[in-house]
Amino acid sequence: MIKEVLVVEGKMDVVAINKAVEADCIITEGFNLSPRCLDDIEKAYKKRGIIILTDPDSAGERIRKYVSRRFPKAKHAFVPVKDATANNDIGIEQASPDAIRKALEKVRTLDWEPGNNFTGADLIRAGISGGAAASEKRARLGARLGIGYANAKTFLNRLNHYGVSREEFETALAEEDKANELKS
Incomplete structure (x- = not known):
């Protein structure tokens, strides 16, 4: 079980992650980031820490930057584009369990x-x-x-x-x- 809570974009990302590792996830529902979602992320951040694992596309990068600014000690994991692309779609939900595990093995912390x-x-x-x-x-x-x-x-x-x-x-x-x- 991963100690930190993973911050992902959608429900299908959670399905893909559950095939790879045992981890709790918070779903942002894209760039929606409702007050309740941000409150859940803040609670996880303070209690267990968070790892941001968004899609390797421009929308995922915008979400990553926004969450990073609010939670500066968040950790970051990146699935390479080639490993997150299938069926003309890019996203964590397209990544293999191995690609997700490799990304989580290389977690980085943003240095402000x-x-x-x-x-x-x-x-x-x-x-x-x-x-x-x-x-x-x-x-x-x-x-x-x-x-x-x-x-x-x-x-x-x-x-x-x-x-x-x-x-x-x-x-x-x-x-x-x-x-x-x-x-x-």
């Missing part, structure tokens, strides 16, 4: 006093910004680091806000480059 460990130049050098295949490589690297897919600006923000160390980044980058070499 971020470091400046990474710059845009680091992204360019790593080939995850400014290049033809940068978006795809960034998605794979985000999955390895447990910070999810994002555009270059948001990815840089996550690197600096979610406590990713230089060593973690370099290791994940080396693993990604090695995996690409093996494909060639």
